[in-house]
Amino acid sequence: MVRLRKLALCAPLLVALALVGCASDGGGIQSQKLNGVKSRGKLLCGVDGKLPGFSFVSPDGSYSGLDVDVCRAVAAATLGDPSKVEFRDLNSSERFAALASGEIDLLSRNTTYTLSRDASGGNGLSFAPTVFYDGQGVMAPKAAGINSLKDLAGKPICVESGTTTELNLADRMREIKATYTPLKFQTGDQTYAAYLQGRCVAVTSDRSQLAAKRTSFPDPAGHVLLPEVLSKEPLTPVTVNADPGWADAVRWTIYGLMQAEELGITQANIDAKVAEAKANPNQADLRRFLGVEGDFGKQLGLPADFVVQAVKAVGNYGELFERNVGQGSKLKLERGLNRQWSDGGLIYSPPFR
Amino acid sequence: MTVPSLTFSRLRRELFATPVDSVITLALLGFLLAVGTAFLRWVLFQAQWAVIQANTTLFAVGRYPIEQQWRLWLLTGLLAAASGLCWGLLRGRGTWPRNDQLAAGILIALAVIGSWALKLELPIQLRWWGITALLLMVRWAAGRWSQALPAPLLRLVPLVWPVLYLVGMVLISGGLGLMRVPPGEWGGLLLTLLEASFAILLCFPLGILLALGRRSELPLLRWGSVVYIEFIRGAPLITLLFLGQNILGFLLPGGLAPDRVWRAAWVLTFFAAAYVAEAVRSGLVALPPGQLEAARSLGLPMHQALIHVVLPQALRVALPATVGQFITLLQDTTLLSLIGLLDLLGTARTVMANPEFLGKNAEVYLVLAVLFWCCCAALGLGSRALETRLNPLATSKA
Numbered sequence: 001m002v003r004l005r006k007l008a009l010c011a012p013l014l015v016a017l018a019l020v021g022c023a024s025d026g027g028g029i030q031s032q033k034l035n036g037v038k039s040r041g042k043l044l045c046g047v048d049g050k051l052p053g054f055s056f057v058s059p060d061g062s063y064s065g066l067d068v069d070v071c072r073a074v075a076a077a078t079l080g081d082p083s084k085v086e087f088r089d090l091n092s093s094e095r096f097a098a099l100a101s102g103e104i105d106l107l108s109r110n111t112t113y114t115l116s117r118d119a120s121g122g123n124g125l126s127f128a129p130t131v132f133y134d135g136q137g138v139m140a141p142k143a144a145g146i147n148s149l150k151d152l153a154g155k156p157i158c159v160e161s162g163t164t165t166e167l168n169l170a171d172r173m174r175e176i177k178a179t180y181t182p183l184k185f186q187t188g189d190q191t192y193a194a195y196l197q198g199r200c201v202a203v204t205s206d207r208s209q210l211a212a213k214r215t216s217f218p219d220p221a222g223h224v225l226l227p228e229v230l231s232k233e234p235l236t237p238v239t240v241n242a243d244p245g246w247a248d249a250v251r252w253t254i255y256g257l258m259q260a261e262e263l264g265i266t267q268a269n270i271d272a273k274v275a276e277a278k279a280n281p282n283q284a285d286l287r288r289f290l291g292v293e294g295d296f297g298k299q300l301g302l303p304a305d306f307v308v309q310a311v312k313a314v315g316n317y318g319e320l321f322e323r324n325v326g327q328g329s330k331l332k333l334e335r336g337l338n339r340q341w342s343d344g345g346l347i348y349s350p351p352f353r
Numbered sequence: 354m355t356v357p358s359l360t361f362s363r364l365r366r367e368l369f370a371t372p373v374d375s376v377i378t379l380a381l382l383g384f385l386l387a388v389g390t391a392f393l394r395w396v397l398f399q400a401q402w403a404v405i406q407a408n409t410t411l412f413a414v415g416r417y418p419i420e421q422q423w424r425l426w427l428l429t430g431l432l433a434a435a436s437g438l439c440w441g442l443l444r445g446r447g448t449w450p451r452n453d454q455l456a457a458g459i460l461i462a463l464a465v466i467g468s469w470a471l472k473l474e475l476p477i478q479l480r481w482w483g484i485t486a487l488l489l490m491v492r493w494a495a496g497r498w499s500q501a502l503p504a505p506l507l508r509l510v511p512l513v514w515p516v517l518y519l520v521g522m523v524l525i526s527g528g529l530g531l532m533r534v535p536p537g538e539w540g541g542l543l544l545t546l547l548e549a550s551f552a553i554l555l556c557f558p559l560g561i562l563l564a565l566g567r568r569s570e571l572p573l574l575r576w577g578s579v580v581y582i583e584f585i586r587g588a589p590l591i592t593l594l595f596l597g598q599n600i601l602g603f604l605l606p607g608g609l610a611p612d613r614v615w616r617a618a619w620v621l622t623f624f625a626a627a628y629v630a631e632a633v634r635s636g637l638v639a640l641p642p643g644q645l646e647a648a649r650s651l652g653l654p655m656h657q658a659l660i661h662v663v664l665p666q667a668l669r670v671a672l673p674a675t676v677g678q679f680i681t682l683l684q685d686t687t688l689l690s691l692i693g694l695l696d697l698l699g700t701a702r703t704v705m706a707n708p709e710f711l712g713k714n715a716e717v718y719l720v721l722a723v724l725f726w727c728c729c730a731a732l733g734l735g736s737r738a739l740e741t742r743l744n745p746l747a748t749s750k751a
Contacts, residue, residue, distance in 0.1 A: 049693065049703050056706035057695070059407045061416040064707075086537060088613075089693035089703070097599045189714060216712020330708035 031245025034078065034301050037105055042084050045071035046104040049089030052212040053325040053333075054110050054132075063087050066324040067108040069314040070131055070237050070254065074106060077253040077306035082313035096123050099240055106239055106250060110134075113236040126247040128237040129254045131317075132325075133337035133346055135229035136168050137207035139214065142222050144201050149228045153178035158191045158200040160184070168231045169204050188213075202226075206233055212331050249300050252352075256307035259289065259349040260316035262340055267315035274308060289352045296352060307352075317347060396719075404713040405720050406472045408704050412720075415540015415695045421532060424524045425543065426480060431520065433488040435513050441495025442510060448496070457492075460485050518554070536614035540695035542724065544614070548696065549683040549728075552621035556682070557675070559622065560629025561668075565659065567634060578630070585627035591688050593620050598692050617689050625682045629675055636671030637663070669743050676736035680729045697721060 037043050047055040047067050055065040072082035090098050090109060096117075099107045113130060116122035138157070140146040149172065159166045161184035173180050183200050185191040192213055195203040203210070207225060214220045237254065239247045260266075263286070265273050277286045288294040291304035298304065314320050321338060322328045339345025368378045405412070414425055444453065464485035468478040499507075525547070527533035539547065566578035585593070597620040598613060611619070640663060648658035668675075690699030701717045704710060 049695075049699075050706045052706045052708050052711055056708075057411060057416065057700070057703040058707065059411055059704075061411060061419070088537070089695065089699065091691060091693055094595065094599055094692065097603075101599070101603045212708070212711065215708065330711065 031243055031249070031301055033105055033239070033243045033246035034249055037078055037246075041079065042086055043071065043075040043078065043106065044088065044104045045074075045085050046088045046090045046095055046098055046107040046109055047071065048091075048109045049087070051110060053208065053329055053331045055087075055108075064324070066132060066320060067110060067237075069320050069324060070108045071106060073257055073310040073314045073320075074250055074253050076309040076313035077256070077302055078249060080303060080309055082309075096125065099125070099238065105246070106237060108237040110235045111238050113234045117238075120241060124241045125238045126241045126244070128239065128247065128250045129258070129349075130234040130236045130346075131254060132208070132235040132321075134206050134208050134233040134235050135337075136165055136204060136231040136233065137210050137229060138169075138202050138204045138226040139195075139210045139223050140202040140226065142224050146201065146226070148226060149173070149230075150176060150178060152180055152202055154180065155202070156181040156183050156200040158183045158185065158195045158203040160188055160191050160205070161186060164231070165205055172228075172230050204230070208325065208331070208333055211333050215330050215332070245301060249302055252296075252300055253302075253306060253310050255349040256289075256310055256352075257314070257317040257320065258340075258347050259352055260307065260311045261318040261347075262342065262349065263289065265290075265311060265316060267311060267319060270308060270311050274305075285352075395715075400716050400719075401713060402470075402716060404704065404710040404716055407710075408700075409471050409473060411700055411704060412541045412697065414543045415700055416538045417540065417543065418534060418538065421527075421534055424531065426484075428521050428524045430484055430487060431517060433484045434491050435517055437488040437491030438495045438513065439510065441492040441497075442499050442507065444496050457489055460488065518550075536612045539614065541700045542697055544689075544695065545683075545686050545697040546728070548614070548618050548621060548686050548689065549679075551618045552625055552682055553679050555622045556625035556629050559626035560675075561633050561664070563626060563630035564633035564637060567630065568637060582627045582630055585624055586631075590621075590624050590685055591691060593624055594688060594692050596620075613692070614694060617692065617694060621682065621685065624685075625678060628678045628681075632671045632674035632678055633667065635674060636667035636669070639670045640667050669740075672736065672740055672743070676732060680732050683728055683732065684725065697724065 054067045075085045076082040277292045325333045341348040369375045464481045597616045648662040687698040689696040
């Protein structure tokens with residue numbers, strides 16, 4: 001009897017050992033998540049769903065936006081079909097729980113990359129490359145003649161209460177020793193309404209959001225973003241920490257989009273580029289990048305042509321940016337920090353080697 | 354009691370009795386007129402309704418696949434036919450009282466003006482006209498020939514609704530040879546009405562059981578009901594919704610947990626049941642204990658005494674409070690947008706995030722308010738009609 005109980009206690013251990021054994025003798029990639037996505041035939045992707053330019057539902061019922069296109073690129077890379085994504089709208093308080101419980105495979109929801117979210121002792125998440133470098137900014141009417149944060153000393157500033165935005169503003173104003181009157185509001189709508197009524201001379205929020213809101217103002221050209229950036233908000237897709245194989249697949253898919261822009265490969269010319277690579281054995285870099293030779297895909301547990309599939313689906317990083325939030329959209333955001341490193345920005349893909 | 358009719362002389366007597374009265378009346382009239390014209394000017398000239406016109410499908414059914422939407426049209430048609438049938442049978446004798454003429458007029462106006470104002474495509478406009486015509490024709494036919502139908506058949510008519518509900522569920526979700534449409538793709542008004550009707554239908558019997566349990570003499574049952582009711586009433590709905598969404602995912606392994614839409618529906622049901630239980634209990638308390646004692650002394654077993662004597666009277670008393678709870682429940686479905694479901698409000702928020710329609714919040718929220726008002730008004734009207742019908746004095750008069 002006693003022996004039986006001991007055996008029962010050991011049983012989970014034996015099972016665990018057996019699982020470890022299985023995991024190690026495959027040799028290739030044994031990512032539970034990646035295999036799960038492949039066997040399901042569908043990627044479960046968490047998005048905000050209500051953020052201009054990043055994720056929203058179009059009148060025809062399809063999801064659109066920058067965050068959404070990241071999901072589609074990953075689906076195209078893993079499953080060969082950008083339409084095999086199921087989107088979940090998540091709010092900011094439930095997003096990490098949904099990821100941890102496995103309800104979603106990938107969180108692409110304008111999430112700021114921070115230490116406490118990354119650390120195992122914190123949220124224990126695994127961050128992919130940043131797809132949008134945002135930062136807190138300040139907007140003021142052109143007519144007010146305000147050119148920098150210093151000019152705001154002694155003036156009222158509209159801010160949403162209970163946000164990090166409010167705290168960042170207080171910190172920065174203290175640093176430059178400027179007093180100001182914060183006018184706090186519960187919701188974004190109230191904040192901008194007060195700003196438009198002239199109850200404050202400036203309003204602060206993430207720069208992308210300020211620019212998005214500005215397009216809905218009666219006179220968009222009459223408002224300027226001040227040059228100061230009050231905080232760093234690198235918005236980054238996220239996966240769980242426990243599955244490095246899956247995190248790698250997501251990471252290199254996104255790097256693939258960035259590298260494609262650097263190499264001048266676009267949605268329009270990708271087929272020509274593949275043909276060119278196939279015809280010319282001397283272009284080893286291009287051939288490896290597009291999966292014509294080498295085994296980059298296999299090393300990640302992805303098809304050899306995963307970059308080709310991703311670029312075909314959503315275009316390279318630059319196209320994706322311009323279409324959703326840049327000059328091709330109503331938001332008309334500048335590339336700014338989101339330019340390629342070769343143009344002085346922060347978008348930098350490590351080498352595909 | 355007779356309500357004095359509204360005549361010009363009476364208006365004059367009451368509103369312009371003294372100079373002070375006249376000034377107040379004129380000031381209020383002027384204020385109302387100013388607000389009214391400003392509002393009308395905004396609605397007619399300033400508001401940009403393209404945001405609604407472009408997204409009608411999204412507001413109505415969310416991301417329901419386009420090639421499967423015929424199922425929803427079929428369901429709407431069936432609902433219209435059933436409504437017409439019951440309407441006609443309730444009136445009987447083929448008459449059209451003034452209220453009915455008014456209702457028919459409003460329905461026709463809605464179908465014609467509504468679909469024109471929303472700039473619906475012609476085939477969709479035609480479908481709305483067809484559905485309205487179907488409703489009115491069935492109403493006419495049922496009223497015309499209600500006398501000719503055999504009585505046993507007439508008794509079966511109320512069964513149309515539960516059967517239609519089940520048919521509707523199959524049509525919406527698929528199965529039985531139809532392509533499955535996962536709940537994640539339901540949205541808009543469809544999802545709002547579905548969640549609300551599901552919760553309303555289930556919370557009512559659950560609430561009655563809880564109310565009876567709370568007055569039971571078995572301690573375990575009584576305390577169980579008390580703890581449940583007080584726990585639910587002590588927690589805000591939004592926290593329970595979050596619990597339902599987040600905890601279930603951890604407790605049950607992936608795939609076993611019911612879909613998010615159903616999780617929310619069950620949470621709404623369990624939440625509303627506690628409040629309905631208290632409404633029903635108020636009806637039970639209002640009933641003199643002699644009713645139950647008399648029924649028991651006649652030799653009725655407990656359950657029969659409850660079903661045939663106590664509950665019919667208690668529920669009639671509790672009806673207004675219960676319907677109030679249902680209306681609240683319908684409005685509470687807007688909280689689903691906070692847990693990421695694309696109900697009517699969730700759809701509205703995602704539409705407003707479309708860079709094409711940024712800043713069109715006022716238009717969207719106004720349409721939402723009108724839609725919710727219509728749904729709640731329908732519930733309220735139905736409940737008042739039911740009250741008159743259940744009123745023992747009124748039925749004896751008829």
